[in-house]
Amino acid sequence: MITVELEHFSLDKICDSGQCFRMKKLGDGHFSMVAGDQYLEMHQKNGIVDFYCSQEEFICYWVRYFDLDTDYEVYMNAANPRDKYLNAAIEAGDGIRILRQDLWEMIVTFLISQQNNIKRIRKCIETICRMYGERKFSTEGVEYYTFPAVEALSQVTEADLRACGLGYRAKYIAVTARTIASGEISLERIYDMSYHRAKKELLKLCGVGEKVAECICLFALHHMDAFPVDTHIRQVMDVHYKRGFPNRRYKGMRGIMQQYIFYYDLYS
Incomplete structure:
Protein backbone atom coordinates (compact mmCIF):
# COMPACT_ATOMS: atom_id res chain seq x y z
CA MET A 1 0.00 0.00 0.00
CA ASP A 94 -11.80 21.19 -6.91
CA GLY A 95 -10.27 17.71 -6.83
CA ILE A 96 -11.04 16.64 -10.39
CA ARG A 97 -8.06 15.48 -12.45
CA ILE A 98 -7.87 14.95 -16.20
CA LEU A 99 -7.02 11.27 -16.38
CA ARG A 100 -4.51 9.83 -18.84
CA GLN A 101 -6.53 6.92 -20.15
CA ASP A 102 -5.95 4.37 -22.91
CA LEU A 103 -6.74 5.69 -26.40
CA TRP A 104 -8.54 2.58 -27.67
CA GLU A 105 -10.60 2.31 -24.49
CA MET A 106 -11.66 5.94 -24.78
CA ILE A 107 -12.62 5.59 -28.45
CA VAL A 108 -15.00 2.74 -27.62
CA THR A 109 -16.17 4.34 -24.38
CA PHE A 110 -17.23 7.61 -25.98
CA LEU A 111 -18.80 5.89 -28.96
CA ILE A 112 -20.96 4.10 -26.39
CA SER A 113 -21.62 7.36 -24.52
CA GLN A 114 -23.56 8.94 -27.40
CA GLN A 115 -27.19 9.63 -26.46
CA ASN A 116 -26.68 7.54 -23.33
CA ASN A 117 -26.74 7.97 -19.55
CA ILE A 118 -23.94 7.16 -17.13
CA LYS A 119 -25.63 4.09 -15.62
CA ARG A 120 -26.19 2.49 -19.04
CA ILE A 121 -22.71 3.42 -20.26
CA ARG A 122 -21.19 1.65 -17.25
CA LYS A 123 -23.36 -1.43 -17.85
CA CYS A 124 -22.50 -1.61 -21.58
CA ILE A 125 -18.77 -1.31 -20.92
CA GLU A 126 -18.87 -3.93 -18.18
CA THR A 127 -20.76 -6.28 -20.50
CA ILE A 128 -18.29 -6.05 -23.40
CA CYS A 129 -15.38 -6.44 -20.97
CA ARG A 130 -16.89 -9.62 -19.54
CA MET A 131 -17.70 -10.94 -23.00
CA TYR A 132 -14.50 -10.03 -24.87
CA GLY A 133 -11.90 -8.96 -22.31
CA GLU A 134 -9.48 -11.18 -20.41
CA ARG A 135 -10.52 -12.54 -17.01
CA LYS A 136 -7.96 -11.70 -14.33
CA PHE A 137 -7.56 -11.65 -10.57
CA SER A 138 -5.96 -8.96 -8.44
CA THR A 139 -3.30 -9.84 -5.87
CA GLU A 140 -6.14 -9.84 -3.29
CA GLY A 141 -8.12 -12.33 -5.39
CA VAL A 142 -10.68 -9.87 -6.82
CA GLU A 143 -12.00 -11.01 -10.20
CA TYR A 144 -12.02 -8.40 -12.97
CA TYR A 145 -11.97 -8.19 -16.75
CA THR A 146 -9.57 -6.23 -18.93
CA PHE A 147 -10.84 -3.92 -21.63
CA PRO A 148 -11.17 -5.86 -24.92
CA ALA A 149 -8.26 -5.46 -27.33
CA VAL A 150 -8.72 -4.02 -30.81
CA GLU A 151 -8.18 -7.46 -32.34
CA ALA A 152 -10.82 -9.04 -30.11
CA LEU A 153 -13.54 -6.53 -31.00
CA SER A 154 -12.56 -6.50 -34.70
CA GLN A 155 -13.75 -10.13 -34.90
CA VAL A 156 -17.09 -9.50 -33.19
CA THR A 157 -20.19 -9.05 -35.35
CA GLU A 158 -22.47 -6.05 -35.13
CA ALA A 159 -25.28 -8.40 -34.03
CA ASP A 160 -23.17 -9.71 -31.14
CA LEU A 161 -22.40 -6.17 -30.03
CA ARG A 162 -26.08 -5.26 -30.20
CA ALA A 163 -26.71 -8.18 -27.85
CA CYS A 164 -24.47 -6.34 -25.36
CA GLY A 165 -27.00 -3.52 -25.26
CA LEU A 166 -25.10 -1.13 -27.54
CA GLY A 167 -27.99 -0.44 -29.92
CA TYR A 168 -27.07 1.57 -33.03
CA ARG A 169 -23.59 2.18 -31.54
CA ALA A 170 -22.74 -1.48 -32.25
CA LYS A 171 -22.11 -0.64 -35.91
CA TYR A 172 -19.77 2.22 -34.99
CA ILE A 173 -17.67 -0.01 -32.74
CA ALA A 174 -17.59 -2.97 -35.14
CA VAL A 175 -16.50 -0.82 -38.09
CA THR A 176 -14.03 1.22 -36.03
CA ALA A 177 -12.40 -1.91 -34.59
CA ARG A 178 -11.89 -3.34 -38.07
CA THR A 179 -10.57 -0.02 -39.37
CA ILE A 180 -7.92 0.13 -36.64
CA ALA A 181 -7.08 -3.60 -36.76
CA SER A 182 -6.47 -3.34 -40.52
CA GLY A 183 -3.96 -0.52 -39.99
CA GLU A 184 -6.03 2.00 -41.93
CA ILE A 185 -5.93 4.21 -38.83
CA SER A 186 -2.90 3.94 -36.51
CA LEU A 187 -3.39 4.57 -32.79
CA GLU A 188 0.38 4.86 -32.33
CA ARG A 189 0.53 7.73 -34.81
CA ILE A 190 -2.42 9.48 -33.19
CA TYR A 191 -0.56 9.45 -29.85
CA ASP A 192 2.22 11.48 -31.49
CA MET A 193 -0.04 14.02 -33.20
CA SER A 194 -0.88 17.56 -32.15
CA TYR A 195 -4.37 18.24 -30.81
CA HIS A 196 -5.80 19.46 -34.13
CA ARG A 197 -4.19 16.69 -36.21
CA ALA A 198 -5.30 14.01 -33.74
CA LYS A 199 -8.85 15.33 -33.77
CA LYS A 200 -8.92 15.35 -37.57
CA GLU A 201 -7.69 11.74 -37.65
CA LEU A 202 -10.23 10.61 -35.05
CA LEU A 203 -13.06 12.15 -37.07
CA LYS A 204 -12.29 9.61 -39.81
CA LEU A 205 -13.51 6.80 -37.55
CA CYS A 206 -17.05 5.50 -37.96
CA GLY A 207 -19.42 7.24 -35.55
CA VAL A 208 -16.89 9.73 -34.21
CA GLY A 209 -18.26 13.24 -34.36
CA GLU A 210 -17.06 16.55 -32.97
CA LYS A 211 -17.99 15.97 -29.32
CA VAL A 212 -16.68 12.38 -29.20
CA ALA A 213 -13.39 13.41 -30.84
CA GLU A 214 -12.96 16.21 -28.28
CA CYS A 215 -13.61 13.78 -25.40
CA ILE A 216 -11.02 11.34 -26.76
CA CYS A 217 -8.47 14.13 -27.23
CA LEU A 218 -8.97 15.30 -23.65
CA PHE A 219 -9.38 12.07 -21.70
CA ALA A 220 -6.98 9.82 -23.63
CA LEU A 221 -4.45 12.08 -25.32
CA HIS A 222 -4.42 14.73 -22.57
CA HIS A 223 -4.73 17.59 -25.03
CA MET A 224 -5.75 20.20 -22.49
CA ASP A 225 -7.11 22.55 -25.14
CA ALA A 226 -9.86 20.06 -26.08
CA PHE A 227 -13.29 21.36 -25.07
CA PRO A 228 -16.12 18.81 -25.46
CA VAL A 229 -19.53 20.44 -25.88
CA ASP A 230 -22.54 18.36 -24.89
CA THR A 231 -26.05 19.44 -23.87
CA HIS A 232 -24.90 20.57 -20.41
CA ILE A 233 -22.01 22.66 -21.70
CA ARG A 234 -24.10 24.15 -24.50
CA GLN A 235 -26.73 25.28 -22.01
CA VAL A 236 -24.06 26.86 -19.80
CA MET A 237 -22.59 28.67 -22.81
CA ASP A 238 -26.03 30.00 -23.78
CA VAL A 239 -26.63 31.40 -20.29
CA HIS A 240 -23.20 32.46 -19.02
CA TYR A 241 -21.02 32.91 -22.12
CA LYS A 242 -23.31 34.35 -24.77
CA ARG A 243 -20.32 35.83 -26.60
CA GLY A 244 -18.51 32.51 -26.44
CA PHE A 245 -16.11 30.98 -23.96
CA PRO A 246 -12.92 33.08 -23.48
CA ASN A 247 -10.71 30.58 -25.30
CA ARG A 248 -7.72 32.87 -25.66
CA ARG A 249 -7.46 33.49 -21.92
CA TYR A 250 -7.58 29.77 -21.13
CA LYS A 251 -5.42 28.48 -23.94
CA GLY A 252 -3.72 25.25 -22.85
CA MET A 253 -6.21 24.66 -20.02
CA ARG A 254 -9.64 24.80 -21.66
CA GLY A 255 -10.14 21.09 -20.97
CA ILE A 256 -9.93 21.35 -17.19
CA MET A 257 -12.16 24.43 -17.23
CA GLN A 258 -14.70 22.40 -19.20
CA GLN A 259 -14.57 19.66 -16.58
CA TYR A 260 -15.14 22.08 -13.71
CA ILE A 261 -18.12 23.56 -15.57
CA PHE A 262 -19.52 20.14 -16.51
CA TYR A 263 -19.30 18.86 -12.93
CA TYR A 264 -20.80 22.06 -11.47
CA ASP A 265 -23.71 22.07 -13.93
CA LEU A 266 -24.40 18.38 -13.30
CA TYR A 267 -24.24 18.38 -9.50
CA SER A 268 -24.98 21.91 -8.26
Missing part, protein backbone atom coordinates in the same frame (compact mmCIF):
# COMPACT_ATOMS: atom_id res chain seq x y z
CA ILE A 2 1.16 3.52 -0.86
CA THR A 3 -0.09 6.39 1.30
CA VAL A 4 0.23 9.95 -0.02
CA GLU A 5 -1.09 13.36 0.92
CA LEU A 6 -2.57 15.08 -2.12
CA GLU A 7 -3.95 18.56 -2.69
CA HIS A 8 -6.76 19.22 -5.16
CA PHE A 9 -7.47 15.52 -5.53
CA SER A 10 -10.85 13.90 -4.92
CA LEU A 11 -11.63 10.28 -5.79
CA ASP A 12 -15.32 11.02 -5.30
CA LYS A 13 -15.36 13.87 -7.82
CA ILE A 14 -13.17 12.03 -10.33
CA CYS A 15 -15.57 9.10 -10.18
CA ASP A 16 -18.52 11.39 -10.97
CA SER A 17 -16.76 13.58 -13.55
CA GLY A 18 -18.00 11.68 -16.62
CA GLN A 19 -14.56 10.82 -17.96
CA CYS A 20 -14.14 7.26 -16.63
CA PHE A 21 -16.74 4.53 -16.35
CA ARG A 22 -14.87 1.63 -14.71
CA MET A 23 -14.36 3.35 -11.39
CA LYS A 24 -16.73 2.27 -8.62
CA LYS A 25 -17.63 3.58 -5.21
CA LEU A 26 -17.32 0.75 -2.70
CA GLY A 27 -18.41 2.88 0.23
CA ASP A 28 -17.04 5.34 2.80
CA GLY A 29 -14.19 6.81 0.74
CA HIS A 30 -13.32 3.42 -0.73
CA PHE A 31 -13.12 3.02 -4.53
CA SER A 32 -12.03 0.47 -7.11
CA MET A 33 -10.73 1.16 -10.60
CA VAL A 34 -10.12 -1.00 -13.65
CA ALA A 35 -8.00 0.69 -16.31
CA GLY A 36 -6.80 -1.33 -19.28
CA ASP A 37 -5.52 -4.52 -17.66
CA GLN A 38 -4.88 -2.94 -14.25
CA TYR A 39 -6.99 -3.21 -11.08
CA LEU A 40 -6.65 -0.80 -8.17
CA GLU A 41 -8.43 -0.16 -4.89
CA MET A 42 -8.09 3.21 -3.15
CA HIS A 43 -9.27 4.90 0.01
CA GLN A 44 -9.39 8.62 0.73
CA LYS A 45 -9.99 10.51 3.95
CA ASN A 46 -9.61 14.25 3.46
CA GLY A 47 -6.24 14.77 1.73
CA ILE A 48 -4.78 11.37 2.64
CA VAL A 49 -5.09 8.74 -0.08
CA ASP A 50 -4.19 5.06 0.20
CA PHE A 51 -3.40 3.27 -3.07
CA TYR A 52 -3.50 -0.50 -2.60
CA CYS A 53 -0.72 -1.40 -5.02
CA SER A 54 3.04 -1.82 -5.11
CA GLN A 55 5.38 1.16 -5.23
CA GLU A 56 6.39 0.15 -8.76
CA GLU A 57 2.78 0.04 -9.98
CA PHE A 58 2.05 3.38 -8.32
CA ILE A 59 5.06 5.17 -9.82
CA CYS A 60 5.03 3.52 -13.25
CA TYR A 61 1.27 3.54 -13.90
CA TRP A 62 -0.99 5.34 -11.46
CA VAL A 63 0.98 8.56 -10.97
CA ARG A 64 0.69 9.24 -14.68
CA TYR A 65 -2.89 7.92 -14.92
CA PHE A 66 -4.18 10.31 -12.23
CA ASP A 67 -1.94 13.16 -13.46
CA LEU A 68 -0.45 13.47 -9.97
CA ASP A 69 2.64 15.37 -11.09
CA THR A 70 0.55 18.32 -12.30
CA ASP A 71 -0.14 21.30 -10.01
CA TYR A 72 -3.86 21.95 -10.50
CA GLU A 73 -3.70 25.08 -8.39
CA VAL A 74 -2.15 26.76 -11.43
CA TYR A 75 -5.36 26.09 -13.38
CA MET A 76 -7.59 27.15 -10.52
CA ASN A 77 -5.75 30.44 -10.02
CA ALA A 78 -5.93 31.26 -13.74
CA ALA A 79 -9.66 31.99 -13.63
CA ASN A 80 -10.76 35.55 -14.27
CA PRO A 81 -11.69 36.89 -10.80
CA ARG A 82 -14.67 38.70 -12.37
CA ASP A 83 -16.08 35.45 -13.77
CA LYS A 84 -18.29 34.46 -10.83
CA TYR A 85 -19.73 31.41 -12.59
CA LEU A 86 -16.36 29.87 -13.47
CA ASN A 87 -14.95 30.52 -10.02
CA ALA A 88 -17.97 28.82 -8.45
CA ALA A 89 -17.50 25.88 -10.84
CA ILE A 90 -13.81 25.59 -9.94
CA GLU A 91 -14.62 25.63 -6.22
CA ALA A 92 -17.25 22.92 -6.72
CA GLY A 93 -15.00 20.79 -8.94
Whole structure:
Protein backbone atom coordinates (compact mmCIF):
# COMPACT_ATOMS: atom_id res chain seq x y z
CA MET A 1 0.00 0.00 0.00
CA ILE A 2 1.16 3.52 -0.86
CA THR A 3 -0.09 6.39 1.30
CA VAL A 4 0.23 9.95 -0.02
CA GLU A 5 -1.09 13.36 0.92
CA LEU A 6 -2.57 15.08 -2.12
CA GLU A 7 -3.95 18.56 -2.69
CA HIS A 8 -6.76 19.22 -5.16
CA PHE A 9 -7.47 15.52 -5.53
CA SER A 10 -10.85 13.90 -4.92
CA LEU A 11 -11.63 10.28 -5.79
CA ASP A 12 -15.32 11.02 -5.30
CA LYS A 13 -15.36 13.87 -7.82
CA ILE A 14 -13.17 12.03 -10.33
CA CYS A 15 -15.57 9.10 -10.18
CA ASP A 16 -18.52 11.39 -10.97
CA SER A 17 -16.76 13.58 -13.55
CA GLY A 18 -18.00 11.68 -16.62
CA GLN A 19 -14.56 10.82 -17.96
CA CYS A 20 -14.14 7.26 -16.63
CA PHE A 21 -16.74 4.53 -16.35
CA ARG A 22 -14.87 1.63 -14.71
CA MET A 23 -14.36 3.35 -11.39
CA LYS A 24 -16.73 2.27 -8.62
CA LYS A 25 -17.63 3.58 -5.21
CA LEU A 26 -17.32 0.75 -2.70
CA GLY A 27 -18.41 2.88 0.23
CA ASP A 28 -17.04 5.34 2.80
CA GLY A 29 -14.19 6.81 0.74
CA HIS A 30 -13.32 3.42 -0.73
CA PHE A 31 -13.12 3.02 -4.53
CA SER A 32 -12.03 0.47 -7.11
CA MET A 33 -10.73 1.16 -10.60
CA VAL A 34 -10.12 -1.00 -13.65
CA ALA A 35 -8.00 0.69 -16.31
CA GLY A 36 -6.80 -1.33 -19.28
CA ASP A 37 -5.52 -4.52 -17.66
CA GLN A 38 -4.88 -2.94 -14.25
CA TYR A 39 -6.99 -3.21 -11.08
CA LEU A 40 -6.65 -0.80 -8.17
CA GLU A 41 -8.43 -0.16 -4.89
CA MET A 42 -8.09 3.21 -3.15
CA HIS A 43 -9.27 4.90 0.01
CA GLN A 44 -9.39 8.62 0.73
CA LYS A 45 -9.99 10.51 3.95
CA ASN A 46 -9.61 14.25 3.46
CA GLY A 47 -6.24 14.77 1.73
CA ILE A 48 -4.78 11.37 2.64
CA VAL A 49 -5.09 8.74 -0.08
CA ASP A 50 -4.19 5.06 0.20
CA PHE A 51 -3.40 3.27 -3.07
CA TYR A 52 -3.50 -0.50 -2.60
CA CYS A 53 -0.72 -1.40 -5.02
CA SER A 54 3.04 -1.82 -5.11
CA GLN A 55 5.38 1.16 -5.23
CA GLU A 56 6.39 0.15 -8.76
CA GLU A 57 2.78 0.04 -9.98
CA PHE A 58 2.05 3.38 -8.32
CA ILE A 59 5.06 5.17 -9.82
CA CYS A 60 5.03 3.52 -13.25
CA TYR A 61 1.27 3.54 -13.90
CA TRP A 62 -0.99 5.34 -11.46
CA VAL A 63 0.98 8.56 -10.97
CA ARG A 64 0.69 9.24 -14.68
CA TYR A 65 -2.89 7.92 -14.92
CA PHE A 66 -4.18 10.31 -12.23
CA ASP A 67 -1.94 13.16 -13.46
CA LEU A 68 -0.45 13.47 -9.97
CA ASP A 69 2.64 15.37 -11.09
CA THR A 70 0.55 18.32 -12.30
CA ASP A 71 -0.14 21.30 -10.01
CA TYR A 72 -3.86 21.95 -10.50
CA GLU A 73 -3.70 25.08 -8.39
CA VAL A 74 -2.15 26.76 -11.43
CA TYR A 75 -5.36 26.09 -13.38
CA MET A 76 -7.59 27.15 -10.52
CA ASN A 77 -5.75 30.44 -10.02
CA ALA A 78 -5.93 31.26 -13.74
CA ALA A 79 -9.66 31.99 -13.63
CA ASN A 80 -10.76 35.55 -14.27
CA PRO A 81 -11.69 36.89 -10.80
CA ARG A 82 -14.67 38.70 -12.37
CA ASP A 83 -16.08 35.45 -13.77
CA LYS A 84 -18.29 34.46 -10.83
CA TYR A 85 -19.73 31.41 -12.59
CA LEU A 86 -16.36 29.87 -13.47
CA ASN A 87 -14.95 30.52 -10.02
CA ALA A 88 -17.97 28.82 -8.45
CA ALA A 89 -17.50 25.88 -10.84
CA ILE A 90 -13.81 25.59 -9.94
CA GLU A 91 -14.62 25.63 -6.22
CA ALA A 92 -17.25 22.92 -6.72
CA GLY A 93 -15.00 20.79 -8.94
CA ASP A 94 -11.80 21.19 -6.91
CA GLY A 95 -10.27 17.71 -6.83
CA ILE A 96 -11.04 16.64 -10.39
CA ARG A 97 -8.06 15.48 -12.45
CA ILE A 98 -7.87 14.95 -16.20
CA LEU A 99 -7.02 11.27 -16.38
CA ARG A 100 -4.51 9.83 -18.84
CA GLN A 101 -6.53 6.92 -20.15
CA ASP A 102 -5.95 4.37 -22.91
CA LEU A 103 -6.74 5.69 -26.40
CA TRP A 104 -8.54 2.58 -27.67
CA GLU A 105 -10.60 2.31 -24.49
CA MET A 106 -11.66 5.94 -24.78
CA ILE A 107 -12.62 5.59 -28.45
CA VAL A 108 -15.00 2.74 -27.62
CA THR A 109 -16.17 4.34 -24.38
CA PHE A 110 -17.23 7.61 -25.98
CA LEU A 111 -18.80 5.89 -28.96
CA ILE A 112 -20.96 4.10 -26.39
CA SER A 113 -21.62 7.36 -24.52
CA GLN A 114 -23.56 8.94 -27.40
CA GLN A 115 -27.19 9.63 -26.46
CA ASN A 116 -26.68 7.54 -23.33
CA ASN A 117 -26.74 7.97 -19.55
CA ILE A 118 -23.94 7.16 -17.13
CA LYS A 119 -25.63 4.09 -15.62
CA ARG A 120 -26.19 2.49 -19.04
CA ILE A 121 -22.71 3.42 -20.26
CA ARG A 122 -21.19 1.65 -17.25
CA LYS A 123 -23.36 -1.43 -17.85
CA CYS A 124 -22.50 -1.61 -21.58
CA ILE A 125 -18.77 -1.31 -20.92
CA GLU A 126 -18.87 -3.93 -18.18
CA THR A 127 -20.76 -6.28 -20.50
CA ILE A 128 -18.29 -6.05 -23.40
CA CYS A 129 -15.38 -6.44 -20.97
CA ARG A 130 -16.89 -9.62 -19.54
CA MET A 131 -17.70 -10.94 -23.00
CA TYR A 132 -14.50 -10.03 -24.87
CA GLY A 133 -11.90 -8.96 -22.31
CA GLU A 134 -9.48 -11.18 -20.41
CA ARG A 135 -10.52 -12.54 -17.01
CA LYS A 136 -7.96 -11.70 -14.33
CA PHE A 137 -7.56 -11.65 -10.57
CA SER A 138 -5.96 -8.96 -8.44
CA THR A 139 -3.30 -9.84 -5.87
CA GLU A 140 -6.14 -9.84 -3.29
CA GLY A 141 -8.12 -12.33 -5.39
CA VAL A 142 -10.68 -9.87 -6.82
CA GLU A 143 -12.00 -11.01 -10.20
CA TYR A 144 -12.02 -8.40 -12.97
CA TYR A 145 -11.97 -8.19 -16.75
CA THR A 146 -9.57 -6.23 -18.93
CA PHE A 147 -10.84 -3.92 -21.63
CA PRO A 148 -11.17 -5.86 -24.92
CA ALA A 149 -8.26 -5.46 -27.33
CA VAL A 150 -8.72 -4.02 -30.81
CA GLU A 151 -8.18 -7.46 -32.34
CA ALA A 152 -10.82 -9.04 -30.11
CA LEU A 153 -13.54 -6.53 -31.00
CA SER A 154 -12.56 -6.50 -34.70
CA GLN A 155 -13.75 -10.13 -34.90
CA VAL A 156 -17.09 -9.50 -33.19
CA THR A 157 -20.19 -9.05 -35.35
CA GLU A 158 -22.47 -6.05 -35.13
CA ALA A 159 -25.28 -8.40 -34.03
CA ASP A 160 -23.17 -9.71 -31.14
CA LEU A 161 -22.40 -6.17 -30.03
CA ARG A 162 -26.08 -5.26 -30.20
CA ALA A 163 -26.71 -8.18 -27.85
CA CYS A 164 -24.47 -6.34 -25.36
CA GLY A 165 -27.00 -3.52 -25.26
CA LEU A 166 -25.10 -1.13 -27.54
CA GLY A 167 -27.99 -0.44 -29.92
CA TYR A 168 -27.07 1.57 -33.03
CA ARG A 169 -23.59 2.18 -31.54
CA ALA A 170 -22.74 -1.48 -32.25
CA LYS A 171 -22.11 -0.64 -35.91
CA TYR A 172 -19.77 2.22 -34.99
CA ILE A 173 -17.67 -0.01 -32.74
CA ALA A 174 -17.59 -2.97 -35.14
CA VAL A 175 -16.50 -0.82 -38.09
CA THR A 176 -14.03 1.22 -36.03
CA ALA A 177 -12.40 -1.91 -34.59
CA ARG A 178 -11.89 -3.34 -38.07
CA THR A 179 -10.57 -0.02 -39.37
CA ILE A 180 -7.92 0.13 -36.64
CA ALA A 181 -7.08 -3.60 -36.76
CA SER A 182 -6.47 -3.34 -40.52
CA GLY A 183 -3.96 -0.52 -39.99
CA GLU A 184 -6.03 2.00 -41.93
CA ILE A 185 -5.93 4.21 -38.83
CA SER A 186 -2.90 3.94 -36.51
CA LEU A 187 -3.39 4.57 -32.79
CA GLU A 188 0.38 4.86 -32.33
CA ARG A 189 0.53 7.73 -34.81
CA ILE A 190 -2.42 9.48 -33.19
CA TYR A 191 -0.56 9.45 -29.85
CA ASP A 192 2.22 11.48 -31.49
CA MET A 193 -0.04 14.02 -33.20
CA SER A 194 -0.88 17.56 -32.15
CA TYR A 195 -4.37 18.24 -30.81
CA HIS A 196 -5.80 19.46 -34.13
CA ARG A 197 -4.19 16.69 -36.21
CA ALA A 198 -5.30 14.01 -33.74
CA LYS A 199 -8.85 15.33 -33.77
CA LYS A 200 -8.92 15.35 -37.57
CA GLU A 201 -7.69 11.74 -37.65
CA LEU A 202 -10.23 10.61 -35.05
CA LEU A 203 -13.06 12.15 -37.07
CA LYS A 204 -12.29 9.61 -39.81
CA LEU A 205 -13.51 6.80 -37.55
CA CYS A 206 -17.05 5.50 -37.96
CA GLY A 207 -19.42 7.24 -35.55
CA VAL A 208 -16.89 9.73 -34.21
CA GLY A 209 -18.26 13.24 -34.36
CA GLU A 210 -17.06 16.55 -32.97
CA LYS A 211 -17.99 15.97 -29.32
CA VAL A 212 -16.68 12.38 -29.20
CA ALA A 213 -13.39 13.41 -30.84
CA GLU A 214 -12.96 16.21 -28.28
CA CYS A 215 -13.61 13.78 -25.40
CA ILE A 216 -11.02 11.34 -26.76
CA CYS A 217 -8.47 14.13 -27.23
CA LEU A 218 -8.97 15.30 -23.65
CA PHE A 219 -9.38 12.07 -21.70
CA ALA A 220 -6.98 9.82 -23.63
CA LEU A 221 -4.45 12.08 -25.32
CA HIS A 222 -4.42 14.73 -22.57
CA HIS A 223 -4.73 17.59 -25.03
CA MET A 224 -5.75 20.20 -22.49
CA ASP A 225 -7.11 22.55 -25.14
CA ALA A 226 -9.86 20.06 -26.08
CA PHE A 227 -13.29 21.36 -25.07
CA PRO A 228 -16.12 18.81 -25.46
CA VAL A 229 -19.53 20.44 -25.88
CA ASP A 230 -22.54 18.36 -24.89
CA THR A 231 -26.05 19.44 -23.87
CA HIS A 232 -24.90 20.57 -20.41
CA ILE A 233 -22.01 22.66 -21.70
CA ARG A 234 -24.10 24.15 -24.50
CA GLN A 235 -26.73 25.28 -22.01
CA VAL A 236 -24.06 26.86 -19.80
CA MET A 237 -22.59 28.67 -22.81
CA ASP A 238 -26.03 30.00 -23.78
CA VAL A 239 -26.63 31.40 -20.29
CA HIS A 240 -23.20 32.46 -19.02
CA TYR A 241 -21.02 32.91 -22.12
CA LYS A 242 -23.31 34.35 -24.77
CA ARG A 243 -20.32 35.83 -26.60
CA GLY A 244 -18.51 32.51 -26.44
CA PHE A 245 -16.11 30.98 -23.96
CA PRO A 246 -12.92 33.08 -23.48
CA ASN A 247 -10.71 30.58 -25.30
CA ARG A 248 -7.72 32.87 -25.66
CA ARG A 249 -7.46 33.49 -21.92
CA TYR A 250 -7.58 29.77 -21.13
CA LYS A 251 -5.42 28.48 -23.94
CA GLY A 252 -3.72 25.25 -22.85
CA MET A 253 -6.21 24.66 -20.02
CA ARG A 254 -9.64 24.80 -21.66
CA GLY A 255 -10.14 21.09 -20.97
CA ILE A 256 -9.93 21.35 -17.19
CA MET A 257 -12.16 24.43 -17.23
CA GLN A 258 -14.70 22.40 -19.20
CA GLN A 259 -14.57 19.66 -16.58
CA TYR A 260 -15.14 22.08 -13.71
CA ILE A 261 -18.12 23.56 -15.57
CA PHE A 262 -19.52 20.14 -16.51
CA TYR A 263 -19.30 18.86 -12.93
CA TYR A 264 -20.80 22.06 -11.47
CA ASP A 265 -23.71 22.07 -13.93
CA LEU A 266 -24.40 18.38 -13.30
CA TYR A 267 -24.24 18.38 -9.50
CA SER A 268 -24.98 21.91 -8.26
